Amino acid sequence: MIAIVLTAGEGTRIRPLSASRPKPMLPVADRPLAAHTVDAAIDAGADEIVLVVGYEGETVREYFGREYRSTPVSYAVQTEQAGTADAVDAAREHIDGPFVVLNGDNLYDPAAIDRLFAQCPAVCAAEVDAPQHYGVLSTTDGTVTDIVEKPDVPPTNLANAGAYAFPQAAAEWLEVPESERGEHEITDVLARVLENYAVTPVTLERWLDVGRPWELLEANEWKLADIDRRIAGSVSDAAHLEGAVVVEEGATVKPGAVIEGPALIRTGATVGPNAYVRGATMIGPDVSIGNGVEVKNSVISRGTSVSHLSYVGDSVLGRNVNVGAGTNVANLRHDDDDITFTVNGDRLSTGRRKFGVVAGDGVKTGINTSLTPGLKLSSGVTTAPGETVERDR
The missing domain is CATH 3.90.550.10 (Spore Coat Polysaccharide Biosynthesis Protein SpsA; Chain A)
Structure with missing residues (x-):
């Protein structure tokens, strides 16, 4: 058939x-x-x-x-x-x-x-x-x-x-x-x-x-929950891997990195040193996660770089995004309401209490950028150093 x-x-x-x-x-x-x-x-x-x-x-x-x-x-x-x-x-x-x-x-x-x-x-x-x-x-x-x-x-x-x-x-x-x-x-x-x-x-x-973008996050949560631990790449003896973690051949985990599964580190990716990856995260091929970075429950697509001392939570980053050092993604409202997101011009509830940013291919954030919950950054958008971004671009 x-x-x-x-x-x-x-x-x-x-x-x-x-x-x-x-x-x-x-x-x-x-x-x-x-x-x-x-x-x-x-x-x-x-x-x-x-x-x-x-x-x-x-x-x-x-x-x-x-x-x-x-x-x-x-x-x-x-x-x-x-x-x-x-x-x-x-x-x-x-x-x-x-x-x-x-x-x-x-x-x-x-x-x-x-x-x-x-x-x-x-x-x-x-x-x-x-x-x-x-x-x-x-x-x-x-x-x-x-x-x-x-x-x-x-x-x-x-x-x-x-x-x-x-x-x-x-x-x-x-x-x-x-x-x-x-x-x-x-x-x-x-x-x-x-x-x-x-x-x-x-x-x-x-x-x-x-x-919708948050459903792509849900899809990854579903499929990453089914992975079995497999270490084929290079993992430092000074790194700590806990639970269902896959490090594909050609990936590198540097000293001081902590990875809590389920997590998938794909071929060509580098994590650390001293990075923290947790909560149903997919680190795509040729991604760079820098020193002191925390990534939680996110999809980081091919060729993206998250520079040192940044935080990315409950987010989806497209290809070849450059997250400047010290960039912080907010993923929770102070009133604890569900995060909303713009779809075809309408602001919709994601049904999620925590949801960060969706960044298209080639987005670049300046150092120390702050990104508010439920933010959409279109492909190629840039932010200025120290900027707080509160509206879609």
């Missing part, structure tokens, strides 16, 4: 992190977000992966190539972001039997993906507290009977989790009319399948739709 993985979207809600790469290629633990989805599909028995690409598609092609984990990989191009059914339709020529559709920006419970493949036709569902914000599934006697988008009065608490196993006939039903949102929706295809087939609901134990 082929698995069609949707990776064409830009991800405007997760800006500035998606300014130069598609959201599904943002880092989650030791691989891009989409690679976790592709891995789950291969483990479930996919014999071919078709990646639907669009925005910055070359980034996807470079990572997966023509073969990934001994599984053939093909590509389909969605020329216009016209909805999920349109994305799958771009891959129609590859469909020659039952097929699975997965979102490349979602994390799925791998055991549920196994069941999805085995029980085709099927759709993944997740029990949620606020189903009115999702497509909601109705079921009878173990079969899905209906799907309704964002109902005011949800019939169940089963949210459509955007993972489908379709019969081959569904390939002929992909040309659906535009929805009220102006998109061609895969849920309209699912509705047609429900009219003609008995569709099994597959309940996910865990599911995360990564749409």
Whole structure:
């Protein structure tokens, strides 16, 4: 069975992190977000992966190539972001039997993906507290009977989790009319399948739709919680590593550094001396964490430098960021309310009591910069020495 993985979207809600790469290629633990989805599909028995690409598609092609984990990989191009059914339709020529559709920006419970493949036709569902914000599934006697988008009065608490196993006939039903949102929706295809087939609901134990920056932080917390301790790089005898810490080959941990897992130190990264890394932190390839730096529960992307005597907490830093010496990230409000963050012009609650800064690629902070909670710094932004930044830039 082929698995069609949707990776064409830009991800405007997760800006500035998606300014130069598609959201599904943002880092989650030791691989891009989409690679976790592709891995789950291969483990479930996919014999071919078709990646639907669009925005910055070359980034996807470079990572997966023509073969990934001994599984053939093909590509389909969605020329216009016209909805999920349109994305799958771009891959129609590859469909020659039952097929699975997965979102490349979602994390799925791998055991549920196994069941999805085995029980085709099927759709993944997740029990949620606020189903009115999702497509909601109705079921009878173990079969899905209906799907309704964002109902005011949800019939169940089963949210459509955007993972489908379709019969081959569904390939002929992909040309659906535009929805009220102006998109061609895969849920309209699912509705047609429900009219003609008995569709099994597959309940996910865990599911995360990564749409906004704090959800990328949550994704890393999820996957780093599953790592096992492994030390392949160079670690000083005067450093202290506690718990589930991975130091990849080519990484260096200098004297006096303390790392409390779960933490991942990737190839080419340097930590210390006298640095403190803790709390579900991913230190990306070729990152430099300087003397006396503390990094807590953060994602630090490739090529970034956090200079001496700085603090970065509950934050996501893009590629090639330069954090000037003495920079401090505030991640907690004095009134203890949840931190808010700007998404597409609206200030939204993150649902997190602690959340720091999201910095796009190439951001540079001057020495002794102070950054307030829930701050967005767009790619290439700079701050002045000693500056306190209280508003997005």
